[in-house]
Amino acid sequence: MKILNIAIFGYGTVGKSTVDILEKNNSNNNINIKYIAVRNIHDNSKIHDNSKISGIFTDNHDDIWNDPSINVIIELIGGMKIAKDIIYKAIETNRHIITANKAVLAEFGNEIFALAKKNNVTVGFEASVAGGIPIIQTLQNHFSLGKINKIEGILNGTCNYMLSNLENDTSLSYSDVLKNAQDKGFAESNPSADVDGWDSAAKIAILSSLCFGIDIPKITDFEVEGISNITSEKIEEAQKQNKKIRLIGSAEKIENNNSRIKISVRPEIIDQKNLLYSVNGSDNMIIIHHEYLGEISLKGAGAGGYATAMSVISDIIRL
Amino acid sequence: MKILNIAIFGYGTVGKSTVDILEKNNSNNNINIKYIAVRNIHDNSKIHDNSKISGIFTDNHDDIWNDPSINVIIELIGGMKIAKDIIYKAIETNRHIITANKAVLAEFGNEIFALAKKNNVTVGFEASVAGGIPIIQTLQNHFSLGKINKIEGILNGTCNYMLSNLENDTSLSYSDVLKNAQDKGFAESNPSADVDGWDSAAKIAILSSLCFGIDIPKITDFEVEGISNITSEKIEEAQKQNKKIRLIGSAEKIENNNSRIKISVRPEIIDQKNLLYSVNGSDNMIIIHHEYLGEISLKGAGAGGYATAMSVISDIIRL
Numbered sequence: 040m041k042i043l044n045i046a047i048f049g050y051g052t053v054g055k056s057t058v059d060i061l062e063k064n065n066s067n068n069n070i071n072i073k074y075i076a077v078r079n080i081h082d083n084s085k086i087h088d089n090s091k092i093s094g095i096f097t098d099n100h101d102d103i104w105n106d107p108s109i110n111v112i113i114e115l116i117g118g119m120k121i122a123k124d125i126i127y128k129a130i131e132t133n134r135h136i137i138t139a140n141k142a143v144l145a146e147f148g149n150e151i152f153a154l155a156k157k158n159n160v161t162v163g164f165e166a167s168v169a170g171g172i173p174i175i176q177t178l179q180n181h182f183s184l185g186k187i188n189k190i191e192g193i194l195n196g197t198c199n200y201m202l203s204n205l206e207n208d209t210s211l212s213y214s215d216v217l218k219n220a221q222d223k224g225f226a227e228s229n230p231s232a233d234v235d236g237w238d239s240a241a242k243i244a245i246l247s248s249l250c251f252g253i254d255i256p257k258i259t260d261f262e263v264e265g266i267s268n269i270t271s272e273k274i275e276e277a278q279k280q281n282k283k284i285r286l287i288g289s290a291e292k293i294e295n296n297n298s299r300i301k302i303s304v305r306p307e308i309i310d311q312k313n314l315l316y317s318v319n320g321s322d323n324m325i326i327i328h329h330e331y332l333g334e335i336s337l338k339g340a341g342a343g344g345y346a347t348a349m350s351v352i353s354d355i356i357r358l
Numbered sequence: 359m360k361i362l363n364i365a366i367f368g369y370g371t372v373g374k375s376t377v378d379i380l381e382k383n384n385s386n387n388n389i390n391i392k393y394i395a396v397r398n399i400h401d402n403s404k405i406h407d408n409s410k411i412s413g414i415f416t417d418n419h420d421d422i423w424n425d426p427s428i429n430v431i432i433e434l435i436g437g438m439k440i441a442k443d444i445i446y447k448a449i450e451t452n453r454h455i456i457t458a459n460k461a462v463l464a465e466f467g468n469e470i471f472a473l474a475k476k477n478n479v480t481v482g483f484e485a486s487v488a489g490g491i492p493i494i495q496t497l498q499n500h501f502s503l504g505k506i507n508k509i510e511g512i513l514n515g516t517c518n519y520m521l522s523n524l525e526n527d528t529s530l531s532y533s534d535v536l537k538n539a540q541d542k543g544f545a546e547s548n549p550s551a552d553v554d555g556w557d558s559a560a561k562i563a564i565l566s567s568l569c570f571g572i573d574i575p576k577i578t579d580f581e582v583e584g585i586s587n588i589t590s591e592k593i594e595e596a597q598k599q600n601k602k603i604r605l606i607g608s609a610e611k612i613e614n615n616n617s618r619i620k621i622s623v624r625p626e627i628i629d630q631k632n633l634l635y636s637v638n639g640s641d642n643m644i645i646i647h648h649e650y651l652g653e654i655s656l657k658g659a660g661a662g663g664y665a666t667a668m669s670v671i672s673d674i675i676r677l
Contacts, residue, residue, distance in 0.1 A: 056650075060503055060504065060650060064503040064504065171650070171651040171652070171654065172654060173496055173499070173500040176499060176500065177492055177496065180492070180495060180672060180675075180676070181492035181495065181668070181669075181672045183672070183675060184379060184383040184668065184671055184675075185379065185383065185668065314636060314657070317633060317636055329668075331375075331379060331490070331664040331665065331667070331668050332490040332658060332659060332664070332665050332668055333490070333658065333659045333662075333665060334658065334659075335490065335491060335656070335657065335658035335659070336655075336656070336657045336658065337654070337655070337656050337657075338633070338654065338655045338656075338657075339651060339652065339653065339654035339655065340651060340652045340653075340654070343652075345650040345651070346650065346651050346652065348650070349500070349503065349504065349648075349650050349651055350500075352503055353499060353500045353502070356499075356502060356503075357499070
């Protein structure tokens with residue numbers, strides 16, 4: 040049994056849930072969480088109330104980088120610059136890296152994967168797309184033969200939660216449902232990544248690369264439109280025709296031009312015949328159109344600490 | 359790269375599709391189909407028109423068992439007695455075995471898995487449940503931590519096709535849609551395994567074992583009811599209330615009694631809020647209720663040569 044000595048960077052919702060699940064379920068004792076890096080170790084609210092792990096918090100990253108026993112780094116701090124540095128440093132020091140960071144992967148993924156291959160370490164990124172849905176490993180394993188013609192889905196739980204909210208109560212305004220999503224912890228105080236479509240764009244870019252065997256496309260190179268122009272009037276109009284508005288990311292081969300992939304993120308008006316019509320609240324769904332398998336879909340929690348932590352852990356277990 | 363020398367028993371729809379996909383996609387050249395065993399080698403309709411493989415057909419099983427280079431057996435003949443003998447013989451002679459045979463696994467699986475463990479060979483059975491949906495590997499990999507509380511689904515494409523047909527045209531009778539399913543090749547000339555629920559029962563028994571870490575339960579020990587009592591009147595009655603009838607296999611932990619699992623297969627009247635409402639034609643869907651992940655669902659082709667062959671092949675690739 041391989042011994043995995045782990046350092047986790049970041050102890051927010053997903054970090055806490057990851058530690059919690061591992062503590063309760065690590066019966067093999069082969070997974071040791073040796074460090075949890077937080078911004079400020081004197082910030083007591085960050086420290087787990089479980090005394091078993093209180094000694095492993097650090098705010099000095101060198102504690103981790105200088106410990107040769109650490110062979111797995113888990114990056115869960117989000118954001119761009121520091122997260123990127125952690126991912127690169129992990130690979131350069133020959134540690135496996137597991138990350139939920141779709142933004143860093145969408146921008147630097149091609150270089151990251153090449154560097155990881157060169158250094159013979161694994162990049163686990165199941166948690167970067169669609170929270171608890173095992174879409175990455177399904178694409179890597181089950182679809183390794185045959186062509187995927189199209190992949191599409193609802194990839195952002197925050198937007199879907201807001202759209203569902205507007206549907207359920209059309210007296211609410213866009214800013215009401217945004218505030219509601221922020222109060223519930225779904226949306227960031229700066230909600231642009233979610234509501235302007237950039238989070239969905241990073242995810243469909245990562246999926247495109249896996250599905251079509253291409254480099255990760257730049258999200259600034261394809262059409263990205265968010266939900267900030269959706270009004271309750273537009274929702275009501277759709278509802279009158281038994282339709283819904285959903286923010287859909289899509290990547291599709293152009294017919295008769297196999298080398299071209301059309302990628303977009305935009306709000307679409309869909310009817311009941313569309314499977315995505317059934318996706319409410321913060322759920323995600325991904326539909327794959329495959330040469331041999333036809334249409335196959337996966338639906339589940341698009342976010343949430345425990346769901347996303349399960350994806351982090353499935354990457355740990357696969358190391 | 360591991361060299362896999364394969365013998366396929368059975369050359370029906372799934373066998374043909376498996377050979378076809380492997381021929382078109384085996385760019386690594388590590389997968390060699392060395393034999394295809396058919397009942398009668400003089401039956402020309404069985405022989406592939408591709409001259410590349412015409413030399414590898416045999417109706418003498420000893421050709422295969424006596425060839426020490428063969429390290430993978432694929433059993434796709436279906437039925438019980440001969441299929442069971444092939445599976446046992448493969449394991450006893452230290453070959454990996456891949457099978458789509460849910461009936462043999464439901465009845466003899468516990469012994470088969472124990473024997474395979476002892477002989478250090480793999481039993482691949484992705485194709486035994488839900489055709490092209492990667493449910494087995496998803497359960498084995500992604501759900502290896504945390505508890506599953508319930509698994510349920512539409513597991514028989516034939517029954518779902520028949521029920522969908524009755525819905526679309528209520529002037530049809532049960533025997534009309536059965537004949538239609540038989541004409542389309544969905545139902546066997548003896549349709550009992552499908553329409554009486556035994557096929558779904560074998561599948562939910564296999565899933566129960568994976569989800570709850572129990573021995574495969576005997577299908578005669580739980581409630582199994584098929585669709586042969588469903589009339590167009592019952593369908594119409596459900597439709598008047600915007601409901602549908604679906605044959606649902608379900609396995610669930612009894613609350614406050616974690617060691618007891620309640621398993622059943624029966625036609626249920628479901629409304630639009632139930633995700634299974636969206637499953638039409640020969641599709642399958644499986645819904646898992648998980649401690650950390652909440653509700654997660656997979657939907658896709660429940661049968662069909664190419665879809666099922668992809669599951670066979672994903673097992674080959676994982677060897």
